[in-house]
Amino acid sequence: MALVDAGVALLRERGPDKLSLRECAAKAGVSHAAPGYHFKNITGLSTAIAARGFALFCEAMEKRLEASAPAATERLSAICQGYLDFATEHPELFLFIFSGQKFNETDEDFALHTSRSYAILRETCAPLIPEGTDPEEIEILVWSLVHGYAHLAMTRKKENPGLGRGWPDFSTLMGHLHKALQASG
Amino acid sequence: MALVDAGVALLRERGPDKLSLRECAAKAGVSHAAPGYHFKNITGLSTAIAARGFALFCEAMEKRLEASAPAATERLSAICQGYLDFATEHPELFLFIFSGQKFNETDEDFALHTSRSYAILRETCAPLIPEGTDPEEIEILVWSLVHGYAHLAMTRKKENPGLGRGWPDFSTLMGHLHKALQASG
DNA sequence: AAGCTAACTTGACAGTGTCAAGATAAAGCA
């Protein structure tokens, strides 16, 4: 959809909080109210853009998975790397989808891609769950760590300019995580 | 400052992306352009509100620290609990200060409270740094984990309604973290 | 040819941030 393309481009140019129906319309070469026809309001357009964001998010993780060695720990590192790839390559989309603003959760596309992203995490974690512990415990542990790392790097970047630069590399954090999993399993 | 109070109340009522100079003015009982005098633009007001947010953030951590046992691991758990207290009690402020929007980083108040929050983290981590490892590595490890946990809980709350409810308690994640630190030290 | 529908456009409205200009009231000083 051309309007979603325009929206993504707009976010990239102007920042994650500068989305505008009218500017999207102008960018796509249609009249100012055309977006209101396809998406009933700005939440609708935002949701479509967020769905696109989650799709790219999934692709980034899957791409790293395909190139990964088959060992479970390698695969876990791979999806984390994919997570960070997405945040690095699409910082505005990353902030946009995790901005806390309301999306239309009943939107089919949106629901599809958000649940797919969690499924990737779940399946990659599965072989690493220590006996007798709730899988969700490890999933949230991993997801919190990588999400927190990426999100802090983007939002507090004055003190720490740029994801990775000036920060400990994520692989060192991953090392600590693996130690914790070994100690539990 | 009454306008900042009004702004915080507005965020609480309407959500973290619904701040408006004119509505703040109305809430504070002044004319629509009065906020433009005190803060030269909406970024100025946002920065003042974010500074207030970081101050409350620091207070939440310090309050838990005062009630904590003196052991270093207890103190680390305490600031994490304070972190989560803040996110729970001021969800809109939490999302607002970590929204990724630009603040005026040269603002004195803002700089003071943001650096104070990082200093609390740094000092609490200090006794736990394993010999020969970069302190920042552990600081970012801890901060990423607790921030990721809190932020995911707030932004993806459809799948996981409410911080804590339906999620593994943070103390279990903290347990894994301590294991990792023991394995390193 | 007639009718129907999807995909728009046009025009209006209230709300927004921002700016320039004026008002008002207190404070400092002659």
Place this chain on the structure above:
DNA sequence: TGCTTTATCTTGACACTGTCAAGTTAGCTT
């Protein structure tokens, strides 16, 4: 007392925003 300066607003305007109602147009069906 009167005059000037300064801080703190108010008023009014402008361009921009989302949203809605109404009109238009092109393509398909019958």
